[in-house]
Amino acid sequence: MWGWLKGSGAAEAPAVTPQGQQAPTALFRYLPSRAGGDWEEVASNATLELFDANEDSNKKAPEWHLEVDGAQDPIDTLVDDQFSFDAKDKRVTFLAGDDVWSLKFGSAGGFERFLQKYNKASFENRFGQEQTDASEAKLFGDFAGALNGVETDESRQHWAEDMDCDKPDARELKTPAKDRMVAEKMSPIHGVVMGATDRSYLMRDNQIDVLKNVQGGIEDLGLSFKLTPPPAAAGLGGGSTPTMTPPKALLMNQERRMNMISPLSGASLWHADIETGKVISEWKFQKDGVDVSMKDITTENKAAQTEDTNVFLGLDTNRLARWDMRDPHGLVSQAASPSVITYAGGKDYARGTKFSCMATSGDGYVVVGADDGKVRLYSEKTLTQAKTSIPGMGLPITEVDVTYDGKWALATTRNYLMVLKTTYKDPKSGKELCGFTNRMGSNAPAPRLLRLKPEDVKLTKNAPLEKGHFTWITEQGRQERWIVASCGNYTVLWNFRSVKVADPEVVSYGGLTTVTNYHLVKKDEHVVDSVFMHDNFRRAAGGADDMVVVTKTHVYAVGDEDSDFE
Numbered sequence: 067m068w069g070w071l072k073g074s075g076a077a078e079a080p081a082v083t084p085q086g087q088q089a090p091t092a093l094f095r096y097l098p099s100r101a102g103g104d105w106e107e108v109a110s111n112a113t114l115e116l117f118d119a120n121e122d123s124n125k126k127a128p129e130w131h132l133e134v135d136g137a138q139d140p141i142d143t144l145v146d147d148q149f150s151f152d153a154k155d156k157r158v159t160f161l162a163g164d165d166v167w168s169l170k171f172g173s174a175g176g177f178e179r180f181l182q183k184y185n186k187a188s189f190e191n192r193f194g195q196e197q198t199d200a201s202e203a204k205l206f207g208d209f210a211g212a213l214n215g216v217e218t219d220e221s222r223q224h225w226a227e228d229m230d231c232d233k234p235d236a237r238e239l240k241t242p243a244k245d246r247m248v249a250e251k252m253s254p255i256h257g258v259v260m261g262a263t264d265r266s267y268l269m270r271d272n273q274i275d276v277l278k279n280v281q282g283g284i285e286d287l288g289l290s291f292k293l294t295p296p297p298a299a300a301g302l303g304g305g306s307t308p309t310m311t312p313p314k315a316l317l318m319n320q321e322r323r324m325n326m327i328s329p330l331s332g333a334s335l336w337h338a339d340i341e342t343g344k345v346i347s348e349w350k351f352q353k354d355g356v357d358v359s360m361k362d363i364t365t366e367n368k369a370a371q372t373e374d375t376n377v378f379l380g381l382d383t384n385r386l387a388r389w390d391m392r393d394p395h396g397l398v399s400q401a402a403s404p405s406v407i408t409y410a411g412g413k414d415y416a417r418g419t420k421f422s423c424m425a426t427s428g429d430g431y432v433v434v435g436a437d438d439g440k441v442r443l444y445s446e447k448t449l450t451q452a453k454t455s456i457p458g459m460g461l462p463i464t465e466v467d468v469t470y471d472g473k474w475a476l477a478t479t480r481n482y483l484m485v486l487k488t489t490y491k492d493p494k495s496g497k498e499l500c501g502f503t504n505r506m507g508s509n510a511p512a513p514r515l516l517r518l519k520p521e522d523v524k525l526t527k528n529a530p531l532e533k534g535h536f537t538w539i540t541e542q543g544r545q546e547r548w549i550v551a552s553c554g555n556y557t558v559l560w561n562f563r564s565v566k567v568a569d570p571e572v573v574s575y576g577g578l579t580t581v582t583n584y585h586l587v588k589k590d591e592h593v594v595d596s597v598f599m600h601d602n603f604r605r606a607a608g609g610a611d612d613m614v615v616v617t618k619t620h621v622y623a624v625g626d627e628d629s630d631f632e
């Protein structure tokens with residue numbers, strides 16, 4: 067399988083019929099139903115062609131289409147990244163118009179030749195330029211090998227290196243545990259801030275609701291506090307504010323305090339006392355006496371919210387910063403005018419970085435996503451230069467996460483989640499090195515993609531994947547078991563250990579191993595977030611029973627199948 071991609075020789079010779087013709091390609095259409103849907107054969111001998119609609123234009127970028135004859139009406143669809151290639155079944159599945167279609171090839175050679183042509187067309191549509199060795203090198207640099215072509219045996223071995231002692235068991239592959247509704251709210255829920263101790267918090271229009279963490283779930287305490295701006299808060303005045311929901315909030319100081327980017331000004335931070343339920347002060351983000359804005363903030367390391375620390379990280383489009391709320395001259399008074407947070411390090415980039423999100427590991431390694439699709443890895447010591455910069459594949463990164471041990475990173479885009487193995491074997495010494503502290507380059511294992519099947523893309527109404535997270539671990543020696551994301555009215559769960567041992571039977575984006583085995587859990591309204599509770603509250607080993615799902619007006623706790631939640 068994949069002979070031409072691995073460079074091990076020519077592709078398999080075309081299968082032939084007794085009449086000497088190539089084996090036919092069948093066309094199927096997906097018929098959705100409540101029972102799960104069926105595939106209907108539309109044509110037993112479809113003809114297909116990939117063509118560039120702008121071939122005769124010297125000024126326009128390539129615009130490749132796939133045309134298929136065999137259905138009642140010919141199919142003409144733009145070549146995009148939603149095509150899924152199943153090598154085992156020699157099947158290509160894609161969306162066109164209001165339908166999901168599948169091409170079943172009669173031979174492996176025909177399937178591989180079409181994939182090769184598709185990869186070229188998809189590349190040129192994504193990047194607006196001809197696919198050549200030079201263009202790939204310019205876009206991907208040392209990562210050209212990892213980001214193009216089927217994953218090598220060496221990369222697959224590196225992915226599964228810890229599986230001898232960490233194999234998934236049958237329980238993990240079962241349907242997710244049932245859930246129960248914990249709370250119903252009258253005003254919209256905008257997010258949830260999970261605690262590792264006894265409290266978590268719902269973010270609503272102008273208030274924060276308090277939840278209690280219990281084994282395997284949460285409870286609504288019926289308590290809340292209003293988000294009242296501090297006196298003379300920056301941005302206050304000039305008319306009413308429709309919502310006071312902070313764009314980002316995080317717990318600090320052993321979860322007694324909550325820091326929030328001000329909903330009125332990105333250059334200000336609100337500091338709330340969770341124990342009294344009040345916003346007690348406002349702080350200014352300043353560098354060299356000049357106000358600066360932050361679009362995301364995160365803790366200094368993955369366990370920092372449970373520690374008594376005053377340091378946290380932040381980013382804006384072209385800036386990374388480390389902030390320290392301790393005043394170098396002594397205790398800051400709670401005055402009416404905002405105090406200034408001490409700028410404790412970082413870097414301002416001239417332009418073009420387009421930073422969008424960040425996360426930290428247990429050791430304080432920092433992963434940063436960007437709107438241009440790049441993922442950068444920084445050591446715990448400095449934010450001035452990324453040790454590893456992984457090129458983008460055409461879509462903005464909207465969320466990132468990293469495991470506690472820093473060996474895996476997760477980047478969310480609207481069409482896929484990308485899992486990155488951040489450790490690699492040094493070819494000279496044979497030692498395992500880390501991309502956060504050393505430059506991976508061409509030694510990087512190939513990333514893997516987590517995606518919905520095209521028929522489920524249609525089911526979710528092409529809603530974007532959002533807010534991908536690993537299981538929440540803050541202790542060395544314990545391993546993350548699951549990856550979760552939200553998608554429209556659905557929660558999507560991938561078994562992380564199954565991802566590690568996945569074979570390249572399904573590929574996309576030029577040959578990357580793509581995992582399309584997952585649990586899809588439906589809700590009646592938009593899922594705002596699907597998050598794991600801290601590992602301390604996990605009810606059963608291995609089960610996905612430690613999750614909270616928040617929709618627009620409801621909160622659900624996932625529980626063990628055998629528990630009655632009473």
